[in-house]
Amino acid sequence: MALLEGSGLAWLGLLGVIFCYRFVLRTPTIRRNGVPLRKPPNTLPIVGNGVLFLQARQKLFSWFVKCEKQFGLETFQISVPTLPPGVVINDPKNLEYVFKNEGIFGKGDFFKRLSRDLFGNGIINVDGELWKAQRKAGLAFLNASNLRVLTDVALPRYLGQAIKHLNGKTRDGNVVDLQMIFHEITSQLMGKMAYDMEMHADDDFTVAFDYASGATTERFQNPLWFVTELFTGSQFRKALKTIRVFGLRIVDNAARTPDKNRDPSSGSYSNSNRLDEVSGSLIQSLLEVFADDQKLVSDAALNYLSAGRDTVAQALTWCTYLLMQHGLVVNKIREEAIAASGINLRIGTKDEINSAVFTPISLPYTTATFYETLRLYPPIPFEIKQCEKATTLPDGTFLPEKSIVFWCTWAMNRSRICWGDDADSFRPERWLTEDGKLITKSAAEFPVFNGGPRLCLGKRMAELLAVQVIATMVLLFEFTPAYRGERVSKSSLTLPMEGGLPCFVKPSQYHTPS
Numbered sequence: 001m002a003l004l005e006g007s008g009l010a011w012l013g014l015l016g017v018i019f020c021y022r023f024v025l026r027t028p029t030i031r032r033n034g035v036p037l038r039k040p041p042n043t044l045p046i047v048g049n050g051v052l053f054l055q056a057r058q059k060l061f062s063w064f065v066k067c068e069k070q071f072g073l074e075t076f077q078i079s080v081p082t083l084p085p086g087v088v089i090n091d092p093k094n095l096e097y098v099f100k101n102e103g104i105f106g107k108g109d110f111f112k113r114l115s116r117d118l119f120g121n122g123i124i125n126v127d128g129e130l131w132k133a134q135r136k137a138g139l140a141f142l143n144a145s146n147l148r149v150l151t152d153v154a155l156p157r158y159l160g161q162a163i164k165h166l167n168g169k170t171r172d173g174n175v176v177d178l179q180m181i182f183h184e185i186t187s188q189l190m191g192k193m194a195y196d197m198e199m200h201a202d203d204d205f206t207v208a209f210d211y212a213s214g215a216t217t218e219r220f221q222n223p224l225w226f227v228t229e230l231f232t233g234s235q236f237r238k239a240l241k242t243i244r245v246f247g248l249r250i251v252d253n254a255a256r257t258p259d260k261n262r263d264p265s266s267g268s269y270s271n272s273n274r275l276d277e278v279s280g281s282l283i284q285s286l287l288e289v290f291a292d293d294q295k296l297v298s299d300a301a302l303n304y305l306s307a308g309r310d311t312v313a314q315a316l317t318w319c320t321y322l323l324m325q326h327g328l329v330v331n332k333i334r335e336e337a338i339a340a341s342g343i344n345l346r347i348g349t350k351d352e353i354n355s356a357v358f359t360p361i362s363l364p365y366t367t368a369t370f371y372e373t374l375r376l377y378p379p380i381p382f383e384i385k386q387c388e389k390a391t392t393l394p395d396g397t398f399l400p401e402k403s404i405v406f407w408c409t410w411a412m413n414r415s416r417i418c419w420g421d422d423a424d425s426f427r428p429e430r431w432l433t434e435d436g437k438l439i440t441k442s443a444a445e446f447p448v449f450n451g452g453p454r455l456c457l458g459k460r461m462a463e464l465l466a467v468q469v470i471a472t473m474v475l476l477f478e479f480t481p482a483y484r485g486e487r488v489s490k491s492s493l494t495l496p497m498e499g500g501l502p503c504f505v506k507p508s509q510y511h512t513p514s
Ligand code: HEM
Pocket: 123, 124, 135, 138, 304, 307, 308, 309, 311, 312, 315, 374, 378, 379, 380, 383, 384, 447, 448, 449, 450, 453, 454, 455, 456, 457, 458, 459, 461, 462
């Protein structure tokens, strides 16, 4: 036994040495104008920054913020065992170069290998022709006329259901999880419009996807994931199976009901007809392009679903969290919504409010509030690209082929250099000119929607959805926290709030629940 233990230790030691040699000691130093890049605080011998990456993500965010404070816009090198050499960029000029050179900075083998189990060959995880075809299908789905149906018909329907549900909760003093409410709205909306299916926030698929997203993120943080998952990955594998089955169900459902509602000669244009007409248009486009490959259609469909529904629901959750701490912002959103809807503050009736805020109108202050939320709580907080070939960043940093480029949107969005001394404060006014017009930022300055040819396809959809939901919810309800302290995000590729957002809800002074 002792002998066995001894030889086991020897094997482990040998593996450790090979591991260190293979992944750490051979990691080349990256240079800027011939000078090695600086390394961040807490870099350890052998394991580099690997241990940091094992920490809870909130600590990781803080570490990136600390690095940005220390290095400013200077590019620095990080080393994590099992990762190719990597740099962290914070300078918008470097990021602009990355966005403009899609041919050099791809998704890369590293990202694809770790997320293939979850995303398969969906748009988020592919480059080249496969990416192009899926992007084209998405562009067709997200056209202006479909977005009109979204804001005129689909959103009022599902937002109306959420309001009804909340009305019921105003009387009994129950706690409501607003994260769940927002997820329900976006699940139903995407389910109906993209796939012509009923989907809900508590479906088995949603729970499984949530779990698998967390487990995939942990792969990025744990250099030995392929070993640890052998022992701890059974729930992950089960979740992946649930996701696969659900993906194929979406495809099967669409294949059995091809374009049933899109006959232009189908008669009157009631709202219900308008919604039926676009329902399932994304999955139908995907089927047209990849008809002979069910798995690919399923991957593509699931990628769109995760990109479109979780991000918006999370942004709305963080926005409400911030609004509960900023009463003055709430008042301004209300004033704007009421003024834009032509409702007199004192005489507004419930019906006037409902019909007014459910139609798309220009609400710059509310939009600014949404942007300010995305700045402080970007739904995709980290990004990774891999160099397909060697290149030099505008600041002179030479990146060898295969090296990795990270940017932490969470930290960049808190940079005092770029956002001023009050970068940590929630201040929607920073997005407005003196006469109340919205200020636009380039993708490199404000990378929450990515940039270049891979700019988020759903940016406009997200803005339309979020602004209408925020204005409506703020006008009709008062939310107060049913929790203590700070909320943080849980492990995921996006930014779900750990434990949801439990709140008490009361009707606002402008709303009399029916
Ligand atoms: C607040 C909401 C949203 C945020 C912050 C957001 C952010 C992003 C980001 C950062 C990316 C780049 C991901 C990467 O390649 O690493 C992305 C890509 C994408 N987003 Fe969004 N997104 C949002 C909402 C939506 C919505 C509503 C849709 C609609 C379906 C959508 C569809 C997509 C698609 C299809 C891509 C992949 C684009 C490509 O690779 O060409 N997103 N989004």
